[in-house]
Amino acid sequence: MTSRLNIIAIGAHPDDCEYYFAGTAAKLAKAGHNVKFLTITNGESGHHILSGAELVAKRKDEAIEAARRLGIAATEVLGHHDGLFLPSLEARQEVIRQIRLWLADVVLTHRPNDYHPDHRYTSQLVQDSAYMVLVPNVCPDTPPLRRNPMYFYFQDDFRKPVPFEPDVAVDITDAWDTKIDSLDAHFSQMYEWLPWADWNEETPPAGLEARKAWLCGKMDRPLGDAVRTALERRYGPEKASRVKQAEAFELCEYGSRPDPDLLDEIFPR
């Protein structure tokens, strides 16, 4: 393994990579790795007041600000329609090119069973890119990778057909504030759309510190037994018991399969 990894996280909407991966991403960036967030849709549907066009511009700015706060190398929002995305062959090719151009060692995305069709189809596309990133005659305009990247899924709570099984968990207690900062940059989502759509019209408090404390409360959830077990496996029971915040990832079967030592080396402690 090279000492400097190229990591690309592929989310359906601007804020998905932050939601599932920001703490780990901040730690990876701090350790000198090249982290990119790639968003498939333009985010035009995530608001109850703003028009699609207004929202596209706003969310792009929010994504750039979030990346700046995390210290990651790059963020890019593609132009697919939000809420209307389908996993076309063209979109698959776009993802293959993106993974190749980043010379990715590690790719992360949603699991294929998820409430949101954009998440499911993004996952499908990313799965479909595994192996194809190696095949020279697929997208011959972009040089193929010589090694299949390792593919990982973000954590979710969906249980059917199979629950999330963490292969690795990362203690992000020391990066929690940075994660909240990155989500705070997605103002249109954290303080406008999600309170209206998902959080029963709760009105966030005004003022930077008060609203961030409120957001912290929204994001602070129990880690769950599977993640606790993964933390104990990695850090030992004593240190794991002190972990307050964590992110966990499941290995996809279609990419390279790291042995446990390599897995431990890739993800920050």
Ligand SMILES: [Zn+2]
């Ligand atoms: Zn999303």
